[in-house]
Every structure is written in structure tokens, then in C-alpha cells.
Amino acid sequence: MNDNISLETVKGKFYAIRGQSGAGKTTLLNLIGLLDTPTSGNVLIDNREVSQLTEKEKAKIRLTNIGFIFQEFYLNEALKAYENVMIPMIVNPFYKRAEIKRRACEILVIGVLSFAYHLR
Numbered sequence: 001m002n003d004n005i006s007l008e009t010v011k012g013k014f015y016a017i018r019g020q021s022g023a024g025k026t027t028l029l030n031l032i033g034l035l036d037t038p039t040s041g042n043v044l045i046d047n048r049e050v051s052q053l054t055e056k057e058k059a060k061i062r063l064t065n066i067g068f069i070f071q072e073f074y075l076n077e078a079l080k081a082y083e084n085v086m087i088p089m090i091v092n093p094f095y096k097r098a099e100i101k102r103r104a105c106e107i108l109v110i111g112v113l114s115f116a117y118h119l120r
Contacts, residue, residue, distance in 0.1 A: 014111075033066055033068060034050055034058040034061060037050075037051050045065060045066075081108055082101065085107050
């Protein structure tokens with residue numbers, strides 16, 4: 001087990017996390033998504049130590065900086081796939097209204113392509 005993990009991401013890039021069961025994928029995502037607080041080490045987002053943030057500050061970072069496609073999709077069945085993807089963008093002031101549908105469709109295409117060669 002490697003206890004010295006370092007991960008740096010680049011804005012605008014998409015990442016997929018894969019590994020064996022029990023490897024720590026869910027723990028890593030919970031830390032990145034500010035859902036869990038690390039028991040040791042540091043998590044920094046935009047050079048800010050996240051364990052010191054309030055819940056309101058964490059929620060703002062999740063809204064503006066982090067997006068997940070969950071293994072279980074939890075889609076609203078009354079909406080089309082792109083409309084489900086649009087939901088977080090609609091409440092995010094970063095996105096302009098005119099680009100939301102285009103961006104949602106782009107995200108769906110990238111997501112599908114990233115799993116095109118995935119084997120179970």
C-alpha cells in the first residue's frame with residue numbers, strides 16, 4: 001500500500017479513476033468531492049486546505065469546481081439524459097445559459113467515448 005499519494009488535475013480535463021475493489025477509489029472520490037475529511041494528509045483545491053472550510057464553502061466549491069458521473073446514475077427519469085447533466089450547470093453562475101445544452105451534450109459524448117473500450 002502506498003501512503004504517499006499525490007494527484008494534480010488540470011482545469012477542463014476529464015479523468016477516470018479505475019482500480020480493483022478495495023483499492024480506495026471511493027475514498028479518493030469522497031475526499032476530492034469534499035464529502036469526507038481526511039484523517040491524515042491534506043486535500044487542497046485551488047491551493048486551499050479543504051479541511052478548514054465551512055460546509056457552505058465546500059458546497060460552493062462542489063458547485064463551481066467539481067463534477068461526478070456516478071457508477072449508479074441516479075437520473076431523473078422524467079428528464080432526457082442531457083437534461084439530467086444540465087441540472088448542476090443551470091444553478092452554477094459559471095455557465096452562460098446559451099452554452100449549457102451544448103456543454104451537457106459534449107459531456108455525455110465524452111463520457112460514452114471514455115467507456116467505449118472498457119471491458120468488465
